[in-house]
Amino acid sequence: MAFPVPPLLLLLLLTALLVIAVTRLWDYVLVRLVWRPYAITKGFREQGIHGPSYSFFKGCNEEIRIMKENTDGLVLDVGDHKYLPRIAPHYLKWRAQYGEPFLYWYGPQARICIFDYELARQILSSKSGHFVKNDAHPTLLALVGKGLGFMEGADWVRHRRVINPVFTIDKLKIVTETMLDFAQNMASELEAEASRNEKAETKVDINKHFSDLTVDNIAYAIFGNSYRLGKQVFEAQTEMLGITMATFLDVPIPGFKYLPTEANRRKWMLERKLKSLLRQIIQPRLASGEYGNDLLGVMLDSSTEAKQGRKQVDGLSLSMEEIIHECKLFFFAGHENTALLLTWSVYLLSIYPEWQERLRKEVFREFGREAPNPNALNKLKEMTMVLFETLRLYSPALFMQRKTLADMTVGSIKLPKGTAIVIPIPIMHRDKDAWGDDADEFNPMRFENGISGAAKVPHGLLAFSMGPRNCIGQNFSMLEAKSTLALMLQKFSFALSHDYIGFMWTMTAFD
Template structure:
């Protein structure tokens, strides 16, 4: 008996020893080896610190940068990506940084970015999102990899073809008109004759309604209640995300954590129930063509048939109910946040730059009229609006950075990248680089896009708000169409300027958003007569 006890003690000690060796290798030996590997290639960075890497310095720089609002300037890189701005001045655009014992190589050279996203995209994969983010964005296209990602994208892509999206314009326009008519009424009732609106909040509600209609179509009301739950979940997650550097925080038995988990269960259960209801109607043959026009209908139709050349149920290929649940969550989170952020920052920019607001209004009136809801054809002719939206995406991209992981040992330009290495692409820094965009890189100048995106900068890979290559954002057509429509209707009916209470404070919390909101003052315009419209356009031209 004593011998058996001794053997167990030896096994336990060996297990502890192996664990200690692995821990030592992970937090000390491998980081030192990685530093040496890149130092030999001329790449350096802030020194690695045991266990925490550079997290302490990163948090300190971020807190210092966001402690107070900035002047109304578009030079937001020092505030938003303060750690990159600080260390780039010391180590150059390509340097090594440590998030705990995990190294990341910053890559801001457009030629290297082309390799990562386009010419060698098969060598890299999307990095795993933080669990808090993944719970919100779902396990859909944003996080899927390999064959399953490709299969899902093929199924979902037709939903976002421009011809399919254009049929949504009347419904989207009606939602916007209802919103602005309420603003007009409230402005006329106020003594000042204007209406103050926090557009960051209003655009969240507006895009939520449109995204829900796109995802659920004929099941709009059911979908709206489900995504109402996810909105609550997002608020809780945003609060918890401030504690992202507290190890294991999401596992603590706090009231907020418990509520977030409950909401996640309720969302999944409600989506499953809705999917089953739609499947039953599909089996009965009731209005199949109508239901298949929305995202949910297309996913359900795909779950009823195997992929071409593959038997139904093949691993990683078949579309399951759980897959549909995760794609719906992904679509709502990514679609709502990206579009509302684009609308918010573009409205702020037009409020700050009245000369471009006037130019955009003249174009809208010329192609869409004074008060009529724009049509699909008139929206397509808004070239100045496209330039403004691109400049907004350049200065204030919703995602300020992205991460890719090397799937195997690979060459990246002059660098040798080991398998598993993470690459941090600072999108905001690329968009604000004077070497790519000229001396006015931090100024609002939509005219730089007059000849198209490819010729706006000195390198065609300098503009990446929606990513590049095979994983380019699938919903960018919907985001841009919706933004054009909303802004066109606003410009028809209002002039607007920043409220005196507006504080310019771009901040990152998953995406780029205004830390203190975006209060804008809207003044209703008098409806122009046909003759007035032409005289106004003659002056603008």
């Protein structure tokens, strides 16, 4: 039976709701979208920091979109490594116009773009907890899950401690055996194609092959024997990536993610699919109590369910929801970057054949025609130098972002709470003061004495970041790249295809 609400109470209720709505709107429109941008711009101007002006709500997003559209089709000559105007035209233009650092606006969020290594070091290695990861776009979060890369404080420590053991060198050497098997399968496919040609040649889109290979590798590292089912997670993620990219420069509007737009409904459907696939993999393991020693197994072993009944609870447990987020994140973070590293390495080895030959000699010296030995991959010194130089010239990660949790001072810059800081990795990798006059050239010799001696600053190479939030998968990635390249060098010589567009290569199989 429904009770009638007295009219006065109803009136009070409606008035309260109206007051809340007006206060929220006031805060959002007037404070966040008008007053704060004005005050922040003024504060930075007084410090001598300038930048493009703020447009209501959109910030500089339209300007960025137009600049990117204009440079999208930019074609470079083979061997010209100056691709930055194509991928980061806005950073280059604003740096030339306003100096370093400069202020710009992503929607209503102030962003300071820094280029100085010492400032970057202070921010990335800070343990104060005052520089946190910047807010991720809601579509990106739906895609990759709120895992390790997006956590802070005690939650981040707990997750990193549970996951770290999977990435110890000893564990990784075991995983490398499987990486070599997958690489061998890829090589056999290419050899079979080449054998049908009288010159033993085959023309391939090598990036596609490396993409498939790195998906297999990360699927196996996370899901072990269930990796085939795990790969369907990847297919759903790839579709979601399309939606993410299309909305990347759209300013997130509060509440918009709940509206049943076509893109949102598609996103929700894919999210449900991702979850259900992951549950299909997880449930049988939980039921059998056989967790496995892959990443998922290690996380399940730590899970709250697994710990029930155990006497000691060590505070190192992940909930099922957290495990699902981590699977999504690791799948996303763990393949495309390495595929790019491999593709750009093969590109550079194709246009610098003397280095291709040097690396091949090194591989034959170490392994002869035998399958590369995971325990000896670290002896491939020249290959490591080439991989580092590839990461420097063609860093797969384009920038890192942090946000201040309180008013902070870095160097001489006063940053108000909530300011985002952008660290543009590939631009810093071309800094002539840090890397010398040949910063735009391919010169693996600069890494002859390792990373720390390569630049005039101690942490010049930022491809895997530095400090506590550095890339947890960097050793995994380097072993994956080394094992694949070693096998490819033993079996093929490679050159850019004559009608080279995008990523076409001619691979010639050795007999």
